Structure formats: C-alpha cells, structure tokens
Amino acid sequence: MEAQGLKERALLMEVDKPTKRMKISPNHQMTIPTEFYEKAGFTDEAIVQFDPIGRRLIVKPAIQNPGFDFSEDILRDLIKKGLQGEELLHAFQKAKQEVPNAMKQLLADEREMAHKAPQKPEDMSLDDFLDSLPDDEEPSGKNVK
Structure with missing residues (x-):
C-alpha cells in the first residue's frame, strides 16, 4: 500500500508541469530548452542523477557549495x-x-x-519504538511526548 501512495504522489507532482519532447543526438546529447534553462538557473555546469525507480534523469544546476560560504x-x-x-x-x-x-x-x-x-527492531511498530526512547527537549523547551 505504501508504494501505491508514493506512486500516486509522484503522479500528482507531474500534473501541470511544463514538458517538452526533445531529440537526443547520436552522441547522447540533449539541449535544455531556454525556458527551462532560465527558470532553473543553469550556468555552465549541471548535476545529473539517475532515479532507478522512476527511470528518469534529474538534471539540476551545479551550484558551487550552496550555503557553505563561511x-x-x-x-x-x-x-x-x-x-x-x-x-x-x-x-x-x-x-x-x-x-x-x-x-x-x-x-x-x-x-x-x-x-x-538506537535502531528500531523490525517486529516493533514505530509508535512503540518512539515511546521507548527517552524524552528529549525540543528547542522551544517543551518536552516531546
């Protein structure tokens, strides 16, 4: 059932997203449409990941150390x-x-x-596992129960 829920959410995420059909060259190259290139903030490099579950490529702009400039x-x-x-x-x-x-x-x-x-035993429910952990304080100072 959980896998079905994930599939439904993934399908919902695809609704209303602009799509383009693109040619792939004999050298396995594609051109990113200008509209997508600009909206995503690409420059001269990209990060490409393969999602084996969805059998898709995820292409993101390569940002040098985002958030790590101290x-x-x-x-x-x-x-x-x-x-x-x-x-x-x-x-x-x-x-x-x-x-x-x-x-x-x-x-x-x-x-x-x-x-x-601590690791949750396979035969224990998540609620029981969480109940077995000692109470921690949240940043607000309230105890987690």
Missing part, C-alpha cells in the same frame, strides 16, 4: 581578534582552507552518532 563569518571572527592588512589576509586564507576538512570531520562525527543511535 567567508563573512571567518572575516568577522578575524577582525574581532584585531587582525588587519596582510595578517588578516593570511589568516583568512588559512581559515578558508580549513573549512572543507572541518565539514568532513563534522559529517564523520554525525555519522558516528547516527550509528550509535
């Missing part, structure tokens, strides 16, 4: 430390180079925490 935060911290001129520039360059490794470490830490998290 330049302003780094500069604010360095300026608060009193750095300026060449000293500020060198400290900024060093800190900016450390961001990818810090993000990788953060991701590794989160994965480790996820592996340590």
Whole structure:
C-alpha cells in the first residue's frame, strides 16, 4: 500500500508541469530548452542523477557549495581578534582552507552518532519504538511526548 501512495504522489507532482519532447543526438546529447534553462538557473555546469525507480534523469544546476560560504563569518571572527592588512589576509586564507576538512570531520562525527543511535527492531511498530526512547527537549523547551 505504501508504494501505491508514493506512486500516486509522484503522479500528482507531474500534473501541470511544463514538458517538452526533445531529440537526443547520436552522441547522447540533449539541449535544455531556454525556458527551462532560465527558470532553473543553469550556468555552465549541471548535476545529473539517475532515479532507478522512476527511470528518469534529474538534471539540476551545479551550484558551487550552496550555503557553505563561511567567508563573512571567518572575516568577522578575524577582525574581532584585531587582525588587519596582510595578517588578516593570511589568516583568512588559512581559515578558508580549513573549512572543507572541518565539514568532513563534522559529517564523520554525525555519522558516528547516527550509528550509535538506537535502531528500531523490525517486529516493533514505530509508535512503540518512539515511546521507548527517552524524552528529549525540543528547542522551544517543551518536552516531546
């Protein structure tokens, strides 16, 4: 039944979406219609994923590190430390180079925490599993029940 619900939602998502039939060249190339290209915000690169369930390609604009530019935060911290001129520039360059490794470490830490998290036994309902977990506090300070 759950798969049927997903299929119905996927079909509903397709309603009212503009579509175009496109030719595929002998080199397996397609041209993105201008209307779609502009609305999606493409530039000179794209990300392509294959959805094996829907047997479709998902093409998205390639955005360089969306949401991961910490330049302003780094500069604010360095300026608060009193750095300026060449000293500020060198400290900024060093800190900016450390961001990818810090993000990788953060991701590794989160994965480790996820592996340590309690797992729901297959024969237990989700409600029973959630009831068996200790109450956490939500950010608002209210207890989850």
